[in-house]
Amino acid sequence: MKEKGQKMGKTWFYRLLLSYIPIFFIVITFIFFMFFQMLSEQNRKEALNANKMLSLQAMRLIDTSLKAIDNMVMLEIINNKELNQFFNSQKVDNAYVNISAVKKMKDMITSYPLIDSIYWVRHQDQFVLSDATSEYLNTYIDNAFIQRYMNSTSKKWTDMRSFQQFSVIDGKQVVSLVRGVPFITNEKGLIVINVSTESLRKMIADLYDPKVSFIRVKDASGNALFKEAESTESAKVYSHYVSSYSDWSYESGLVNGRVVHLISSLNTVWLIVGFGMIVIGFLWMIIVSRRNYKPLEQIVGRLRGYTLPLSGGLVKEGRIDEFRFIETALENIMEQANQYEQKHKEDLHLRTRYLFHKLIEDRPALTLDDWKEEASKLRLPHPSRRQVMAIIEIDKYGEFCNQYSSQDQILLKFALRSTVQEMAAQHDCLLWTEWTSASQLCAMVFEQNEDEEEEERRTLDLFLDVRSWIQQNMKFTITIGIGRPAKQLGDISNGFKDAVESLKYKIMLGDNSVITYKQILSTGQAEVFSHLSAIRSIVQSFRLLEEDWVQKYDDLFQQLNQGLLNKDEIVNLMDYLIYVLGREMAAISKDAQELWEQEGQRQLSRCIDDSHSLEQMREETKRVLSELAAALQEAHHQRQHTSVIRDMRKLIEEQFANPNMSLDFLSEQFGLNAKYVSKLFKEETGQKFVDFLIDIRMRQAQLLLTTTNCSVQEVADRVGYTSAISFGRVFKKIAGISPSEYREDASRRLSG
Known part of the structure; x- marks a missing residue:
């Protein structure tokens, strides 16, 4: 019995050993030969497909955004009233047109957050207006770029370039769109749209993980739009596309692509390792079979006694094919895992x-x-x-x-x-x-x-x-x-x-x-333009350092508070205040202009941008203006004869109709040399004496011509001219037409 038991044990051992050997060769061969081969090929295909989709998605996303901006600009050129008013305007200092144009620019930036900055160039007077400043073309910081596209605009977005709003601020890397106005002839001006390359980078940043993949975007000249974060030594490019819209190229790949490629190419190594594992596994199988064949026999016995709802292919001669059962189960698990992975790939x-x-x-x-x-x-x-x-x-x-x-x-x-x-x-x-x-x-x-x-x-x-x-x-x-x-x-x-x-x-x-x-x-909205005259009055009082400018300023904000203006309208009004102040400061003196440019303008702009409420804006801006007024007052007191010039102006405004009004007349009245009076008047008021006197006389003459029936000679006498011929010559030089023509034109306007 003992020998028989030993014989049965050996028989089972051999059976177990022989049953493991086919599975061993099948599984090991499949795992170590096919697995790495399939994995290598699958990884390569998945990397290629994924990076193709990544490049295409990035290209389509950027192209769609740029096309939307381009289409918006075309529609605005054709349909927008504010834009047409600006390019058809005959005056540079038309505040209403400029403010409306700036508001439209800001609306465009708000509607399309990718836009970094906008400026319009008017050919007629070489005037440049942006969302942040206004200048003439010969002094504008982007003059060289505008000259390049002055006669012919580009049909596509430009290559990457550096753009500065102000000379004191570092430039940004942008791509630009240049469109002429009107759309076909381009004879009236240009519209330049700047899009920051950093905004484009942020827009596609969520599409990929920079630790795993990368995207390179280059313009038509081959310049990289974004700074590359990946290591170029280990990065491998899997896809390359060129946009038909912008001519930009898009490349994508894996950060450690070369490492993956190296691993997938080591088929010979996997072959050697596979054979080594076969030998080691065979030896290990003999040792394990000798030690554990009895527990395995019990397990097989239990499997034989267990009835499973299996298909006929798993039952052979009334017995369950355990290995086929395991294989089928693994295939089902792998299929479910692949389906789950596929579903979760969708973002x-x-x-x-x-x-x-x-x-x-x-x-x-x-x-x-x-x-x-x-x-x-x-x-x-x-x-x-x-x-x-x-x-x-x-x-x-x-x-x-x-x-x-x-x-x-x-x-x-x-x-x-x-x-x-x-x-x-x-x-x-x-x-x-x-x-x-x-x-x-x-x-x-x-x-x-x-x-x-x-x-x-x-x-x-x-x-x-x-x-x-x-x-x-x-x-x-x-x-x-x-x-x-x-x-x-x-x-x-x-x-x-x-x-x-x-x-x-x-x-x-x-x-x-x-x-x-x-x-x-349901709330009546206030008219923006009704406040422009109040702003000019405030600036005039401020320029003359009159004490009532503070009360006028508070009254302005009280009027604003009674209406319902949105933030853009309030900011436009405050920008107009800054514009008028800057013009008046430049007319006072060089010292006042420098004080305004170095301190007042910058602080006012910052207060307006940082304010969250109308009351906060009033307090902060009034504080800045008060400090500026104090500085101007101090500078004013340091200058000689300031009060004398002020008295001279008052005398001129009161006696402008005096035919003897001249520099000699003023020098006699105030005991000063005529040439010195002319110099002081120019420094303190920003105008020559003659221009100041003519301006007052002509304004009074226009009023008399439109509101009275006085003859031209009577009007001339009442504004300080003894000769109607001299009066007519000066009036035509200032108004562009004769006094009679001016009266007729005014009558036609009144009669409709």
């Missing part, structure tokens, strides 16, 4: 954001069925009866960024978004939120109820509670702008624009508030 977050931006920007246009289909795939709310767009903006975002680290900012923004979603659930509101900028969270509320007033009240209550909760529980506040309900798909973008417009009135209505577009429409 759901990117698709969700893209769909959201397509809805709010209305480009390209979606159909309702397309939206429903995409919403089902992304597990988003389906379109409802009405959609309400709201923008939640973090107040004083600059202070928010300075106060918190980047990690804390991410956590706080996540908390804000989660709070909005949780409170929407409490109010039984369906909500979709996406960050549209660093400081703005956009929310789309889906209203289902047929009762519009009830839904409007529910939506308003939701955002009021959100604002209140953030104020009580967070260390920052928010302001919420709500647009009109969108009943149709195409109205969603208009609702978003309404919400953006509502937030512009935050400077008037204050931070930590909820502003609805309905609230703005």
Whole structure:
């Protein structure tokens, strides 16, 4: 029996050993030969396909954005009233046209955040107006670039170049679009759009992981638009495309691509290692089989007694094919794993954001069925009866960024978004939120109820509670702008624009508030141009250092506070104040101009940009103006004969009709040399005595010609001219037409 048992044991041992050998060769050969071969090929194909898609996606994203800007510029050239007024304007100092043009530039920058700066060049007078300054072409810092495209504009975006808004500020790397006005002839001027290459880099930064992949973008001249962060020694390029729109080239690959390529090419090494493992495995199998054949026999016995719902291919001669069973199970697991991996390769977050931006920007246009289909795939709310767009903006975002680290900012923004979603659930509101900028969270509320007033009240209550909760529980506040309900798909973008417009009135209505577009429409908006004369009066009093300029300044802001202006309109008014002040300072003296350029202008601009409310803007700007007035007053007292010149001006304004008014007359009245009087008058007023006197006389003459029936000789006598011929010659030189023609022209204008 003992010998028989030993014989049976040896028989089982041999059977076990022989049964393992085929599996060993199949599995080991498959794993060590095929696995690395397939892995190498699969990695190569996946890397190639992934990088092709990465390059294509980056190219399409950048081309789409640049085309949108290009199309917008073409439409504005054809349709925009402010643009046509600027290029058709005959006067450089037309404040209304210039302010409207600057406002339009800022609207374009707001609508297309990729735009870094804009400036317009008018051929007629070589005048250049940008969103930040205005100059003549011969002194403009970008003169060389403009001269290159003066006669013929480029049909595409330019190569990368350095652009400076101001000589004291370092330039930015930009690409530019130059379009002529009008669109066909280009005879009136140029529009130059500058897009920062850093903005383009940030736009495609989310498409890839810089630790794994890289994207190189080069312009038509081969200059790299972005600074390369990857190591060029180990990087390997897998794809290369050239844009048919911009002629830019796009390359992408793996940061450690050469290492992967080296590993995949070591087939001989894998072959040797595979054979070595076979030998080692065979020896190890003998040792393990001798030690563990009895437990394995028990396991096989249990498997034989277990009935499985298997297909006929797994049963041979009434016995379960264990190895086929294991192989089938592995294949099922691998298939499920591949399906799961394929599903997660799709970037759901990117698709969700893209769909959201397509809805709010209305480009390209979606159909309702397309939206429903995409919403089902992304597990988003389906379109409802009405959609309400709201923008939640973090107040004083600059202070928010300075106060918190980047990690804390991410956590706080996540908390804000989660709070909005949780409170929407409490109010039984369906909500979709996406960050549209660093400081703005956009929310789309889906209203289902047929009762519009009830839904409007529910939506308003939701955002009021959100604002209140953030104020009580967070260390920052928010302001919420709500647009009109969108009943149709195409109205969603208009609702978003309404919400953006509502937030512009935050400077008037204050931070930590909820502003609805309905609230703005129900309030009468103030006229911007009604304040221009008040600004000029303030500047004139300030220039003369009169004490009442402070009261006039406070009265201006009181008038602004009584109306409802948005931030852009207020900033335009303050820019006009800076413009007029700068012109007057230049006319006072060289010292006053230097004081203004070095201190006053820069501080005023900074106060305007940093102000979050109208009251803060009033206090900060008045403080700067008061300091500037004190400095001017001190400089004024240091100069000789200032009061004398002031008395001279007063005397001229009172006795301009005196035919004997001259430098000799003034020298006799004030006991000074005539040449010295002329020099002092020029230094203190910025005008020659003759020009100052003629200006007063001609303004009075124009008034008499349009409001009285006096003859030309009588008008000449009343403004200080003894000869009507001399008066007519001077009047025509100033007005461009004779006094009689001026009166006739004025009569025709009055009669309509």
